[in-house]
Amino acid sequence: MEHLKWWQKAVFYQIYPRSFADGNGDGIGDFKGMIEKLDYLKDLGIDAIWLSPHYPSPQFDCGYDIADYTAVDPQYGTMEDFEQFMDGCHQRGIRLILDLVLNHTSHLHQWFKESRSSHSHPKRDWYIWKDGKNGGPPNNWYSSFGGSAWEYDTLTDQYYYHFFFKEQPDLNWRNPAVIKAMFDVARFWLKMGVDGFRLDALGTIFEHPDIPDHAVKFSQLELGRKFLQAKTEEEREELGKYWEEMFKYQFNQPGIHALFKGLRQVLDEFPDRMMVAEDDDIAYMGNGQDEMDLVVNFPLMRTDQITPAWIRQNQSKRLAGLAKVSPNAWPCNTLGNHDSPRLYSRFGDGAHDAELARLNLALMLTLKGTPFLYNGEEIGMTDLMLDNIQKFRDMAGVWEYTMLTKELDMPTEQALQTVSQRTRDKNRTPMQWRNAPNAGFSPAGIDTWLPVNPNYTQGVNVADQKKDAASLLSFYKHLLKLRKETPALIGGDFQVLAGDSQQALAFLRRSPHQTCLVVLNYSDQAFSLDASTAGNKVKTLFSSIDDNSRISLSKDVKVKPYEVFIGQLL
Ligand code: GLC
Numbered sequence: 001m002e003h004l005k006w007w008q009k010a011v012f013y014q015i016y017p018r019s020f021a022d023g024n025g026d027g028i029g030d031f032k033g034m035i036e037k038l039d040y041l042k043d044l045g046i047d048a049i050w051l052s053p054h055y056p057s058p059q060f061d062c063g064y065d066i067a068d069y070t071a072v073d074p075q076y077g078t079m080e081d082f083e084q085f086m087d088g089c090h091q092r093g094i095r096l097i098l099d100l101v102l103n104h105t106s107h108l109h110q111w112f113k114e115s116r117s118s119h120s121h122p123k124r125d126w127y128i129w130k131d132g133k134n135g136g137p138p139n140n141w142y143s144s145f146g147g148s149a150w151e152y153d154t155l156t157d158q159y160y161y162h163f164f165f166k167e168q169p170d171l172n173w174r175n176p177a178v179i180k181a182m183f184d185v186a187r188f189w190l191k192m193g194v195d196g197f198r199l200d201a202l203g204t205i206f207e208h209p210d211i212p213d214h215a216v217k218f219s220q221l222e223l224g225r226k227f228l229q230a231k232t233e234e235e236r237e238e239l240g241k242y243w244e245e246m247f248k249y250q251f252n253q254p255g256i257h258a259l260f261k262g263l264r265q266v267l268d269e270f271p272d273r274m275m276v277a278e279d280d281d282i283a284y285m286g287n288g289q290d291e292m293d294l295v296v297n298f299p300l301m302r303t304d305q306i307t308p309a310w311i312r313q314n315q316s317k318r319l320a321g322l323a324k325v326s327p328n329a330w331p332c333n334t335l336g337n338h339d340s341p342r343l344y345s346r347f348g349d350g351a352h353d354a355e356l357a358r359l360n361l362a363l364m365l366t367l368k369g370t371p372f373l374y375n376g377e378e379i380g381m382t383d384l385m386l387d388n389i390q391k392f393r394d395m396a397g398v399w400e401y402t403m404l405t406k407e408l409d410m411p412t413e414q415a416l417q418t419v420s421q422r423t424r425d426k427n428r429t430p431m432q433w434r435n436a437p438n439a440g441f442s443p444a445g446i447d448t449w450l451p452v453n454p455n456y457t458q459g460v461n462v463a464d465q466k467k468d469a470a471s472l473l474s475f476y477k478h479l480l481k482l483r484k485e486t487p488a489l490i491g492g493d494f495q496v497l498a499g500d501s502q503q504a505l506a507f508l509r510r511s512p513h514q515t516c517l518v519v520l521n522y523s524d525q526a527f528s529l530d531a532s533t534a535g536n537k538v539k540t541l542f543s544s545i546d547d548n549s550r551i552s553l554s555k556d557v558k559v560k561p562y563e564v565f566i567g568q569l570l
Contacts, residue, residue, distance in 0.1 A: 004490070005293075007293060008330050009047070009490050009491075012050050012372045013374075013375065014372060014375060017034065017053075017076055019429060019431055019441075019449075030076045032077060032081060035085050038089065038094075039092075041089075044480065045476075046094065049096050050098075050372065051096060051097070052338055053098075053101060059393075060106070060167035061168060062394065064101055064164075065105070065167050066101055066105055067108045068109065068110070069188075086194065095195040095196075097195050102200065102202065103168075103170055103202070104170045105168070106168065114126075123177075125172055125175050126171060126172055126175055127169050127171060128160060128169075128170055128172050128207065129159070129160050130211065132159055137150035137152070138150055141214065144163055145165050146403065147166075150162075163201075170204070173206055173259060174206070179259070186263065190266070195274065197276075198275075198277075199275055200278055202278065202279055203251045203252050203256075208253055223239065223246070252281075260291040264286070264292075276292065277292040277294070282325055285325045288327075294332040296334055306347050306356075306360055306363070308505040308522055309502060311367075315496070316496075333371055335360055335363075336373075336374040336427070339427075340424075342374075342426075344380045345382045353380075358564055359564055361377070362518075363505070368509065379461060380460055382460070383421075383426040383427055384425075384426050384450075392419075392425055393428075393449060400418075400422065401416065401419045404419065428450060429451060429452060432453065433463060434462065435464055486514070486568075489516055492509030492510045497529060497534075498529055504520060504523065506520075515535060515569040516569070517534065517554070517566070518566050519559045519565040519566075521559045521560065521563045523561060526558060527559045529559065530557075531554040531555070531557055532555035535570055536569075538553075538554045539567055542565070542566040544564040546565075
């Protein structure tokens with residue numbers, strides 16, 4: 001345990017600032033609100049916070065379009081508020097990492113304004129400007145959010161490149177001045193005392209310098225139509241290959257690892273800082289020391305159903321891959337964030353959602369590696385389907401709605417239904433604090449930036465669950481505490497038992513002085529396990545169903561339907 005770094009031991013909690021807590025009562029989350037909730041976070045038992053962007057932004061991509069990297073968005077407060085929040089975290093032993101968005105800025109960033117202004121401006125080459133071809137854009141590349149990746153600018157009669165929205169022009173990372181400016185941004189926050197960064201969208205930082213056309217014969221719209229018509233997972237997988245082909249010159253281009261080795265050196269100018277990549281490619285860990293500390297295990301959540309077999313297959317591949325990076329390469333697991341459906345909705349089955357949420361949370365806290373939790377997960381917040389396109393704030397959803405209705409002739413009702421299931425708004429609604437108007441997020445009568453999920457009246461809120469020892473929140477707190485007190489759950493290795501069970505996931509976590517047994521029964525049948533190879537008896541450390549003081553013979557460990565069982569071998 002002692003040899004582990006803080007970020008290997010920590011449980012991270014993502015705060016989405018617009019939706020966490022509204023301190024000034026204007027319907028939007030802010031630092032004042034976050035500061036008021038610091039004791040809540042301490043009490044919950046998390047160790048570190050990943051804060052989604054808090055920088056000034058015109059909010060075309062909910063803050064991921066940054067207009068000034070070294071300031072605080074006035075909607076969220078002032079720099080003093082930020083510092084107060086950071087200090088408040090540190091005083092409570094909670095670390096704080098920020099979102100570092102390198103690929104692009106906002107089109108309203110001063111750098112882009114200058115770059116746009118003329119061909120000869122010294123910042124012209126900070127972005128990617130090209131001449132058009134045959135009266136159209138420079139090539140056939142697309143933006144991942146829809147439409148051409150090129151936006152024509154009348155001012156200088158050229159096109160600029162944007163992988164995301166046109167309001168998010170890509171920086172030209174082949175320009176050393178850009179590298180210097182952005183590395184200085186990192187230094188600015190590190191000097192102030194933040195503990196590291198979550199690196200946003202890193203695969204798209206470089207594009208092929210010759211900008212060759214992709215070779216896919218149909219358009220993005222046609223591909224979208226085929227996706228909508230696809231009936232099976234296989235069909236979708238097949239279509240996914242076209243998608244990859246379409247974007248192949250816009251992803252993972254040479255130069256990226258050298259860049260991150262440089263950024264690592266910037267972090268290493270300061271003691272004890274970390275970086276986690278929003279990507280699943282463990283190549284971003286370099287040799288295990290010279291790039292990212294963590295790369296998120298996104299493959300685990302790319303399924304509609306978390307099953308024991310799926311988890312085992314994922315872990316075996318992931319852990320083997322990490323071992324090749326370096327013997328110390330550390331895993332990082334998550335099942336939800338501001339871009340993905342809420343895990344309660346996504347991985348529920350409609351009949352046992354509460355049980356499955358507990359199993360999946362226990363999975364996060366017992367697998368080997370650093371867990372990332374998403375705010376609201378701890379009270380079982382669910383996706384909210386928006387019933388009116390005017391309420392959408394995720395412009396990707398609005399774009400899709402327009403395409404479906406205008407280009408693919410889908411009836412508006414059906415389009416709304418399709419898009420409300422896919423938009424990221426559904427999983428970004430305000431945190432539900434109490435059974436009070438607006439769920440206690442904002443005062444009564446205030447229009448919150450996204451609607452509040454009405455299920456706060458049915459117990460999906462912090463205050464009610466705090467009082468209830470059987471609530472999901474209490475379960476979270478209990479497991480977070482147990483993890484902290486159980487070295488094997490943090491540092492132990494991972495060994496699967498009953499490797500062909502379809503019912504339950506069973507594994508050992510072994511550290512030099514402690515071996516734990518974890519059994520997650522994902523089925524409605526009782527499960528029994530022979531764990532005698534690991535010891536004679538098992539003392540229960542935690543059970544979601546049974547009493548917590550059991551000692552059983554390890555050759556016959558009995559686990560009830562949907563039970564979370566954590567024991568220590570004696
Ligand atoms: C990342 C963010 C996402 C954002 C995108 C573009 O994927 O998580 O919210 O839209 O980058 O910045």
